[in-house]
Amino acid sequence: MELHVNDLKFGYTKKALVVKGISFSARSGQLISLIGPNGSGKTTIVKCINKILTPQSGSVMLNGKNVQKMPPIEMAKSIAYVPQFTNSYISGSVMDVVMMGRRPYIKWRVTNEDVEIVLKVLQELDLEPLVHEQFEELSGGQKQKILIARALVQNPDLYLFDEPISFLDIKNQMDIMELARNMVVKQNKAVIMVVHDLNMAMRYSDQVILLSSGAVEAAGLPKTVLNHEHIRTVYGVDIRILEESFIAPIYASAVV
């Protein structure tokens, strides 16, 4: 799988662009983190890749095909998307919600195979006991994992995760990041992830793309991108690297 994002531009109004010409590539076996301050265009880029938004110019090519011109089902078989966690109203059981991920493969009837795939994924994520629970009645962390399970049963080549760990406790954060790492390493998938946790990005990513007001500030290996200067420029805060991959903020008093 190869994804090329070429000079992508997007704005909600004609004048103000949110994404100002961004290019990057992703291929199987890569975990790419999109990082940057709030409003820097991370989510917008992900939505453009996924056809939720139509870019004003530029293109997103998946295996040489323009995503915008791909039939919806074909795209859904190749790209899965876990939206930013919101308290949106999805009613139905956990089974129902995860089964939605099989939509690209289901004609009308749910086959035994579909059920098996869903149950396996739920089991892998330790969600099996929740299978008959109502989605709405679960905790935020459980919901997030179930939405990830939905992406997994979709069995695509590329996963788009928009802040998948923002609402999770440290244990669940690690679980999800391990899972993403495994998918990349063991199943040769590609993951593009929007994250705010610089430590997690540092630790788990193959590539990091640092965005600042809709443009790429720096891209490349985590170590080279996530350095003191870049972060100061983009976020306006001072950090120091404690160990090989641990980032800690410097509080005002400490600087003086």
Next chain:
Amino acid sequence: MKMTKIEKTTMAKNIEQAKLDYMNKRSRKILFILLLALALVMTAIVSITLGAASVDLKTVIQVIGDLFVHNDAITDIQRDIVFSIRLPRIITAILVGMALSNAGLLMQGIFQNPLVSPYTLGVSNGASFGASLAIVFSSAFAFLNFGEFLLPIFAFAFAVLTMMMVYGIAKVASNSSSTLILAGVAIGYLFSALVSLIKYVSDMKDLPELVFWMMGSLSGVPTVGIVIMTVSITVSIILMMWFAWDLNIMSAGEETAVSLGVNYKKVKMMSFGISTLLTAVAVSFTGVIGFVGLVAPHITKMLIGNDYRYSVPAASLVGALLLLIADTIGRNIISPTILPVGIVTSMIGVPFFLYLIVRKRGK
């Protein structure tokens, strides 16, 4: 991480068990739908034997038997009461219940809003305006030569017009669900003001007819009306079943739907069209019958869940059952006076609905 053999077998067992559970649930849903269908048939049978005229079960059986073997004991009037009066009315109740219930189910799904009903987008107000024009200015529109169909045609036209206005406004503003609902509510108020205006300037002689129409009635729906409703509902149900999966996913929101390969805009347009058609057809022949469209979908979802593959047939049956029971009661409780069906629907529907809510919370 290595699994022991025992762990592996329990895992497989768990999957098997869960799979079995899932299949069982599916059969239970199908069984439940069949039971609903049976209940509807039974209610219809009971309903056809009840009425102001003394045509009871025995007579009904004789009348039906008379179709095959001529029976001299059966009078023309008895035959007409069964086939021309009770049967059409029962069919009308079933059809209108199905139409409103499915329209509500669809709207609540695509707007992701449980408070939406077929009337939220102002359709009933638009239709009422059309009807009030037809009632109050009937002589001015006589040149159209619509005869007895003047009212349904006007009501239908204005129902559709309302929807087009709402959709147009929402499209110009921004195509979000909340804009659509807001535009609908606003347009609804506009039309309701226009209805009030017509009421205000109308002659006192026309007023009762208008008020009566706005209460809704299953009386006197012409055969053409029944045919039109049947066709609209059949087409709508087929489309809804065909797009059941898309509709399921759309209830999780636009982003999820698009990312899962749903042609969101197309299906949303279609849903909008279907719910307009269903509502407009029902309203134009029977007036404003409230509540069914709001509550029947909720009752259905509480009973059978959100999967449109099951909730469409179930909601059709629940809506039909609700309206048929209500009308049967309305026809018979202070017979021969007929209590408006809308009143009875709310009186029996609301307690049942509240019971379901309480029971759900208790669980």
Next chain:
Amino acid sequence: MEKKGMKLLKRLMCLIVLGAMVLSLAACSSAKSDTGSKDSTGAITVTDTAGREITVDKPLERIVTYNSSVCDVLKSFGSEATVIGRGDSVPNPTPNVDVPTVGKWNEPNIEAIMALKPDAVFTYAANMTADNEKLLEAAGIKCIYLELVDVSKATDEVTALGKLFGKEDKAKAFVDFHDKYAAIIEKKLKNIKTEDKATVYYEGYTDYKSVNKTAGGQALIDAAGGINIAADETAQYPEISDEWVLGKNPDAIIKLVSSTKKILGTGITDDTAVKDSYTQLTGRPSWANLQAVKDGKVIILSSEISTTALGSIIGELYIAKTLYPDQFKDINVGDVQKELQKTLYGTDLVGIFAYPAK
């Protein structure tokens, strides 16, 4: 359980109906006892529909009316010039002379009335609040409720109006005319034995909306010697089950159409529309099997001859002749109406008022 409920309901109904009867009897008797008198000073006293005694010093010269029937009666008196203000549903009494409107028929505009300084204002009692009445009376404007709604009180109320406007002779002409034909009907009905009285299904403007014994239609049916099959219903204007009508198999069917529909009434000369209505009415499911339809005892009446004080005697005649065609063979109701028109207005009658004509 249901039976018990029904019983209770029926009992309640009986009570209500009984109460209504006592009240209306009382009202009738008071109206009968004193419909008006002139004392030596020239002051005029009448009793209005609400049972209030109205005294005016001299015949009314400037009035406001929200009641179009009052206006019709004044026209027949030749007193239309007294109308200086009207409710929106009251047509201009004299064509081409615009009389100012002073609000909606059921919402008198007190300021507008006061500005016109009339001697009296005619409204329906239900639409006048006690406060407004006080205001008007304080300004020297009499509030008079001669509603002309109940056709059985038509002659009394027209007589009262005659006194108030100093047109006793005109009022008397109408009353005489009315009473003459009322007497004819009464006499002919004497030939009908109680058990031979015709049952009637009476339908208002809306399909399957009938009337019970407290509604206006009852008086019309009573006067024509019919028995209202829906008399005992709870609602005043009940929606009736169609199959019940079939079960009751009435001897006659009376359907009213509103003059606003332009099917029947003054100025209508084309009977196509009313013919359609008639076909539709008799073409309802199984209605061909009804005795009334078989015997041709079905009539459609304009509201102008069935709900107005001046016209209802014509409606009564039409209904009576429909119910008992043999008894009324010698009466041509159309001609009677022409005569009434001449008596009241001195003009020729133009329009179709009933179908089929009798």
